[in-house]
Amino acid sequence: xxxLWLAIGxxxxxxGVNVWLSGSRFGRTGPxxxxxxxxxxxxxxxxxxxxxxxxxxxxxxxxxxxxxxxxIAGSLPTLWQDFVQTILKGAIPGFLIGSGAAFLTAIAIDxxxxxxxxxxxxxxxxxxLPIVGLAPILVMWFGFDWQSKAAVVVVMVFFPMLVNxxxxxxxxxxxxxxxxxxxxxxxxxxxxxxRLPAAMPFIFNGLKIASTLALIGAIVAEFFGSPIYxxxxxxxxxxxxxxxxxxxATIAVAALAGSVFYGLITLIERWVTFWHPSQRH
Amino acid sequence: MNRVLxxxxxxxxxxxxxxxxxxxxxxxxxxxxxxxxxxxxSWAEVIPQTMAQDRPLLPPPHQVGxxxxxxxxxxxxxxxxxxxxxxxxxxxxxxxGFGLGILAGVLLAMAIxxxxxxxMSVMPWAIISQTIPIVALAPMIITLSSQMGLSGRDxxxxxxxxxxxxxxxxxxxxKGLRAPDQMQLDLLKTYGASxxxxxxxxRLPASMPYFFxxxxxxxxxxxxxxxxxxxxxxxxxxxxxxMLIGSQFGEPLIMWAALFAAAILAGLLILxxxxxxxxxxxxxxxxx
Numbered sequence: 336x337x338x339l340w341l342a343i344g345x346x347x348x349x350x351g352v353n354v355w356l357s358g359s360r361f362g363r364t365g366p367x368x369x370x371x372x373x374x375x376x377x378x379x380x381x382x383x384x385x386x387x388x389x390x391x392x393x394x395x396x397x398x399x400x401x402x403x404x405x406x407i408a409g410s411l412p413t414l415w416q417d418f419v420q421t422i423l424k425g426a427i428p429g430f431l432i433g434s435g436a437a438f439l440t441a442i443a444i445d446x447x448x449x450x451x452x453x454x455x456x457x458x459x460x461x462x463x464l465p466i467v468g469l470a471p472i473l474v475m476w477f478g479f480d481w482q483s484k485a486a487v488v489v490v491m492v493f494f495p496m497l498v499n500x501x502x503x504x505x506x507x508x509x510x511x512x513x514x515x516x517x518x519x520x521x522x523x524x525x526x527x528x529x530r531l532p533a534a535m536p537f538i539f540n541g542l543k544i545a546s547t548l549a550l551i552g553a554i555v556a557e558f559f560g561s562p563i564y565x566x567x568x569x570x571x572x573x574x575x576x577x578x579x580x581x582x583x584a585t586i587a588v589a590a591l592a593g594s595v596f597y598g599l600i601t602l603i604e605r606w607v608t609f610w611h612p613s614q615r616h
Numbered sequence: 617m618n619r620v621l622x623x624x625x626x627x628x629x630x631x632x633x634x635x636x637x638x639x640x641x642x643x644x645x646x647x648x649x650x651x652x653x654x655x656x657x658s659w660a661e662v663i664p665q666t667m668a669q670d671r672p673l674l675p676p677p678h679q680v681g682x683x684x685x686x687x688x689x690x691x692x693x694x695x696x697x698x699x700x701x702x703x704x705x706x707x708x709x710x711x712x713g714f715g716l717g718i719l720a721g722v723l724l725a726m727a728i729x730x731x732x733x734x735x736m737s738v739m740p741w742a743i744i745s746q747t748i749p750i751v752a753l754a755p756m757i758i759t760l761s762s763q764m765g766l767s768g769r770d771x772x773x774x775x776x777x778x779x780x781x782x783x784x785x786x787x788x789x790x791k792g793l794r795a796p797d798q799m800q801l802d803l804l805k806t807y808g809a810s811x812x813x814x815x816x817x818x819r820l821p822a823s824m825p826y827f828f829x830x831x832x833x834x835x836x837x838x839x840x841x842x843x844x845x846x847x848x849x850x851x852x853x854x855x856x857x858x859m860l861i862g863s864q865f866g867e868p869l870i871m872w873a874a875l876f877a878a879a880i881l882a883g884l885l886i887l888x889x890x891x892x893x894x895x896x897x898x899x900x901x902x903x904x
Contacts, residue, residue: 353737354733356733356736357732357733357736358733371733371736371737372736372737372738374737375737396763449625450626451622452619452623453621453622453623453625453626457623457626460883460886463832463833464836464882465839465878465882467840467844468843468859468874471859471860471862472871472872474863475863475866476673546747547746547747550747551749551750551751551844555751555847558755558847559860559863570755570756571755574756577759582755586748586753589748589749590744590748590749593749594744594747594748596747
């Protein structure tokens, strides 16, 4: 029980510190802004550990963070193999091919307002559909290895990207386009120098949505058949034999991979669209 | 007419490509059969055979349509083979998750707008939570709830759906509750309005357009969550389960029919939410 009380004590103390930090002048500086959420995250972990230990919750229901951490440290090779299979071979190639195909399609239909008016409503609708459902079909077509996972990701990523890129290509206003034509700019020049840069905020918005979808697609596709490694495979088999610490370890890796992936896109966005109002601080 | 024609053209193009792909993909099987029988087949003989296989690699549209029709209207809607029944199970899960997600999103947004400490500590984690592939959690949430003595799959499904759908609501509500500008807030202060009154009479009404805009995204996310929640561990009811059954028994037609049933359900949900949005906007006096 002491563990539980200690954890609750830590929670109250951290809460107090956070309330003070967010009100103080230090909380408005850079490190202060980072410290508050970190403290919150640590508190959640401590509380979790305290609850599991204090109340004696069985490991098959909820393993403590320390147990999960030991498990991660103990099975790094397995986790790395799963990571390579699911993220590096499944999610990332699918993400690149899908967004690349969406980009080429958007450019191809750029000169035809007729096709755009036809594709946009359909693209918007398909983007809202549960495309994950295609996973079993694509696994049937492309086999159990990473190719089918990449294919699922391609299909999931394509439509949200297409909608965002087409919207982005229309983002610059009439005046700017007229200016380009008074300079005698060709279609290609005005595309590369004006319309693509103007589309970048939209494209990055699409890429961010697509990055989460890519991970979802790659993991779900493994539920329908995979070689004997991969994150989705690991999760579904370990749940079956109640190895919940391994499941949580895989989830931790997935969470880390997802956040890093998202963070990378945000960094590139900051570098590419430095001129956009949302990036000025 | 100006808006319908392009959409119809593109749809017709998709159907044509679909038929071409079906002929191409299913022809392998026909050629294999002919090879085994020691005969040769011409394309004129192949094409009809690609259109009516029992287990085609890619069923052509009319086969999917027939299977969908059979699933929707072929039997009593309470039958276990009826897609209406399975669609209803999925719909129920979606609505529970949608409701939970809205509740969680709105409450969290209220706390975040009211307390600076909540904004600083919870908001970054809410964003990070969406980069975590929730589907990784799905099988675990299901086993977990069964071990805690909750039989039935409604709750775990709803939790997964809620997790996916709370985020758009949260983000839009935070934006919406902060939409009133300083001038309006100052005005209410000069009236001596309490914090509660400011919230009820200014912030909440100002947030409504944002709220309804987020609902469409949230309901679609909730449907995806429900279907994913039905996929992994041996569910027997719901559209996701139908897809799984089709996959495990090698019945592509069942899979495709379930997929299109899910698409129809998604379309209906988005239409209804859009209708409610228009109704609410009209009621609040926003010009359409």
